[in-house]
Amino acid sequence: MIRYILKRAVSILLTFVTVSVIVFLMMHAVPGGPFDGNDMPVSKEVRDKLMASLGLDKPLYVQYFKYMWGVFHFDFGVPFQSPGETVLQLLARAWPPSLILGGLGVVIGATIGILLGIAAALRRNSWIDYIASTLATLGLTIPVFVISMMLILMFAVFLGWLPAKGWDKPNSWYLPIAAYAMIPMATYARYTRSAMLDVLNKPFVTVLRAKGLSERRIIFQHVLRNAALPMVAVFLPMFIGTATGSIFVEAMFRVPGLGAYFVSSITLRDYPLEMALILMITMMFCLAYLLTDIVYALLNPRIRFGGKS
Amino acid sequence: MTQATPRQHGPLYFAWRRFAANKAAVVSGLVLMILVLMAIFAPLLTKTNYDEQKFLTDAYAMPSSTYWFGVDDLGRDFFSRIVYGSRISLTIGFSSALFSVLIGIPLGAAAGYYGGAVDWAVMRLIELFSVVPSLLAAMLLGALTGGGFFTIVLVAALFGWVQVCLLVRAQVKAVREKEFIRAAQALGASPGYIIWRHLIPNSVSPIIVGFVLAIPLAMMLEASLSFLGIGVPPPLPSWGQMINVGMNFMYFYWHLAVFPTAALAITVLAITLFGDGLRDALDPTLKGR
Amino acid sequence: MMQTALELRNLSKTYHIRAGGGLFPAVNTLHAVRGVSLILPRNKILGLVGESGSGKSTTGLMALRLLEPTGGQILVGGADITGLDHKALKPFRRKMQVVFQDSYSALDPMMTLAQIVAEPLHIHGLGSAREQTDQALDWLVRVGLDRSYGSRYPHELSGGQRQRVAIARALILRPDVLVADEPTSALDVSVKAQIINLLQDLQAEMGLSILFISHDLSVVRSLTDSVAVMLAGRIVEQAPTEAIFADPQHIYTRSLLDAIPALNPKDRQRRSFISPAQIEAGTPRYSAAALGIPPSDVPGLVQVSPDHLVEAVVTP
Numbered sequence: 001m002i003r004y005i006l007k008r009a010v011s012i013l014l015t016f017v018t019v020s021v022i023v024f025l026m027m028h029a030v031p032g033g034p035f036d037g038n039d040m041p042v043s044k045e046v047r048d049k050l051m052a053s054l055g056l057d058k059p060l061y062v063q064y065f066k067y068m069w070g071v072f073h074f075d076f077g078v079p080f081q082s083p084g085e086t087v088l089q090l091l092a093r094a095w096p097p098s099l100i101l102g103g104l105g106v107v108i109g110a111t112i113g114i115l116l117g118i119a120a121a122l123r124r125n126s127w128i129d130y131i132a133s134t135l136a137t138l139g140l141t142i143p144v145f146v147i148s149m150m151l152i153l154m155f156a157v158f159l160g161w162l163p164a165k166g167w168d169k170p171n172s173w174y175l176p177i178a179a180y181a182m183i184p185m186a187t188y189a190r191y192t193r194s195a196m197l198d199v200l201n202k203p204f205v206t207v208l209r210a211k212g213l214s215e216r217r218i219i220f221q222h223v224l225r226n227a228a229l230p231m232v233a234v235f236l237p238m239f240i241g242t243a244t245g246s247i248f249v250e251a252m253f254r255v256p257g258l259g260a261y262f263v264s265s266i267t268l269r270d271y272p273l274e275m276a277l278i279l280m281i282t283m284m285f286c287l288a289y290l291l292t293d294i295v296y297a298l299l300n301p302r303i304r305f306g307g308k309s
Numbered sequence: 310m311t312q313a314t315p316r317q318h319g320p321l322y323f324a325w326r327r328f329a330a331n332k333a334a335v336v337s338g339l340v341l342m343i344l345v346l347m348a349i350f351a352p353l354l355t356k357t358n359y360d361e362q363k364f365l366t367d368a369y370a371m372p373s374s375t376y377w378f379g380v381d382d383l384g385r386d387f388f389s390r391i392v393y394g395s396r397i398s399l400t401i402g403f404s405s406a407l408f409s410v411l412i413g414i415p416l417g418a419a420a421g422y423y424g425g426a427v428d429w430a431v432m433r434l435i436e437l438f439s440v441v442p443s444l445l446a447a448m449l450l451g452a453l454t455g456g457g458f459f460t461i462v463l464v465a466a467l468f469g470w471v472q473v474c475l476l477v478r479a480q481v482k483a484v485r486e487k488e489f490i491r492a493a494q495a496l497g498a499s500p501g502y503i504i505w506r507h508l509i510p511n512s513v514s515p516i517i518v519g520f521v522l523a524i525p526l527a528m529m530l531e532a533s534l535s536f537l538g539i540g541v542p543p544p545l546p547s548w549g550q551m552i553n554v555g556m557n558f559m560y561f562y563w564h565l566a567v568f569p570t571a572a573l574a575i576t577v578l579a580i581t582l583f584g585d586g587l588r589d590a591l592d593p594t595l596k597g598r
Numbered sequence: 599m600m601q602t603a604l605e606l607r608n609l610s611k612t613y614h615i616r617a618g619g620g621l622f623p624a625v626n627t628l629h630a631v632r633g634v635s636l637i638l639p640r641n642k643i644l645g646l647v648g649e650s651g652s653g654k655s656t657t658g659l660m661a662l663r664l665l666e667p668t669g670g671q672i673l674v675g676g677a678d679i680t681g682l683d684h685k686a687l688k689p690f691r692r693k694m695q696v697v698f699q700d701s702y703s704a705l706d707p708m709m710t711l712a713q714i715v716a717e718p719l720h721i722h723g724l725g726s727a728r729e730q731t732d733q734a735l736d737w738l739v740r741v742g743l744d745r746s747y748g749s750r751y752p753h754e755l756s757g758g759q760r761q762r763v764a765i766a767r768a769l770i771l772r773p774d775v776l777v778a779d780e781p782t783s784a785l786d787v788s789v790k791a792q793i794i795n796l797l798q799d800l801q802a803e804m805g806l807s808i809l810f811i812s813h814d815l816s817v818v819r820s821l822t823d824s825v826a827v828m829l830a831g832r833i834v835e836q837a838p839t840e841a842i843f844a845d846p847q848h849i850y851t852r853s854l855l856d857a858i859p860a861l862n863p864k865d866r867q868r869r870s871f872i873s874p875a876q877i878e879a880g881t882p883r884y885s886a887a888a889l890g891i892p893p894s895d896v897p898g899l900v901q902v903s904p905d906h907l908v909e910a911v912v913t914p
Contacts, residue, residue, distance in 0.1 A: 015437055026449065141581040142574050143529045145536050149552055149570045157559050157566075164559075236439075244442045248533065252556070262445075263537060266452040274449075281445065488704040492767065495662050496718045497691035499684065510708040 077272035098257035105180020117192025139186025144245035334586020405527030408466030413473025421481025443468035465527035473519035603807035609670035648828030701760035712748035758789035
């Protein structure tokens, strides 16, 4: 078990380092720097000086190690787009909106999704089953920004109930939270349903019924516990989908969160911010990956005791 | 001694029967067919090309009998742009899916057949691609290279092959244990021959399914990038980019937001449901993957 | 002078199995086959019998070089093929073919029967595509099917028919040696007899040498010329078929023969139970003490009569 977790951790750390190297090289290998554009006309000497002061004139691998050394001390540099603060300060400012909206969206979406999935599995081919599978298909296939657009058109433009954008007023939170909730809801509605059906069809459930156990106890004590395993496994794709979707949700609803800064860092070629955001996101995904593996192993006696992955 | 048994129905017949019983998939297939025909015969259906600013005086006109979907902010017939938009979306979807399959089949087959170190290397590669979200990487690549049609196709294929590869790998692993593979080895067949003549033909179902399911992924990627302004460059009519433009006018000229949103949603949904139906029909054991 | 079609010399196969978790898992060694030596004379049928897990199929696969042996040698027609690479092995592949137990998984479901039977010719580049198909259709007739079956797919056939196709594919290259790995165990009794007859006929016509792997002693009795009995990866007794059935020497052979159901109700009797421990102990008559040799010098097999070999045991 410990050996398994160690193995996974090493493998994921390797992935993280690989990603950081690739992203770093990619960003520096492509022609064009922050001072090349016409909107910032500077003379060659000034530009060289600027490049030197930012360390952009050194060989790439030196820049990489210098950068990673800084990262271990939480020094991500200064964002080009707002030189008055450090990247860390900017991120600290951008975290709360994403965390609040995204967190609420995931919690609400996953809860509704799981409940829908259970209901759909227990009442197969009823109206609730159809609603659950329709919602799941919509949420998993249609891009987040299209869903956001639909929500805006419906509730802001045509019905006029809610504001389409903003972050200050609490009633402007409803639509982005709903948009955030779509992917977790769809994922969990679909996988809870299929995991439940899988378990419900196992012979041991028939045995429990034959033993005269009440249906409620069968579902809550036995079926759900066994269905939890595949539900843990889909956490990672759900998390990645939601986090990626945040870029679009925040762009659509004009929320000043991480996603919005990700877009501006890319369009403005803001290396320090871009690199910091990508490293953070990759780190987050790697941790989620590892966490999924550990929880999966803890829940699965075959891995827990077998020792073989 | 052995009587000739009456010919039975082939596996394709049963696959078709299963597919035909799935109403959502059949309807999606029809919608998909209409979309493809629309893309092919776009010039016959529309009165102007997608970039002709013929109706500047009628800019922002609402849908009417003259302009079915209205006119956009630059005086272009919006129906023409939506119809031509299907060309962009479908071309990118199909060509990316094709490249995904071309990358995914050999890697999946090699990983499944050889196992061991080859399998380990391919699985680490897949892990790398599953930790890096395709959309973020695509945004980065798109921004660095300035976007464009071929960049998007390549980026979509770069991330689309993973699913094809996993499907083919699983199938090859299962088929590899069959005794006809041992029989071919006993005949002196080379690994290349066995993969090409036995393992890949026996993996057509997952390959077709992987191909069809890679299409909507690429379409979503294109629309998302174009929405952010780093995808297909204007004036090429991309639905994602039209949604972005439409957002600015949605309170006054709703048609500029509604039609591209609907077109994108319907297309992606139709292909996904068609692909799901195909998967369930071709290989019921893959259901729910 | 009897010619040898296939000879196995001291063949063995060892697996290393990692057991349990932890940072340093224990590695268990499993001897699937230990030091098997066999001679299959030309134009004869040799039965290799034993219970499942005795290593008889592993031996067959190693003889075909489908599984790499850990030790020992494989000789085909007197030539050592043990270390040959893929290319050097190819001419020998023509001389040695195989029929498996599961006829369903032995035929590629995506190919027509004509393609399946013609595949060996295709792989070895013999004749034009048309000639290959023609020869394949002839072989379908030869194994008792019809030329019209050429365009059919395996799933349209019954188990017995599929096994006929597998036999046609194995014999179209006119090999010297056929390894038949339980070819009849998955078939109904009536079909089983037909396949046995077919194999017998073809063996006589083509002068085949067959290594017949089976756990079905009644089939072995009716088909083979001699028999080797395997137990836990080694051969414990080897003799002409009549001698094995008339005068079994090893205690394990006797327990196997004892398990054959009697057809005549009058012959029915309580079967004597022979425990695994008894079997592992071997036949006391051939212990080192009884043979009068020191335990360190005990040979693998000792001769009982000119053709009859039995394993000697070390323990007294």
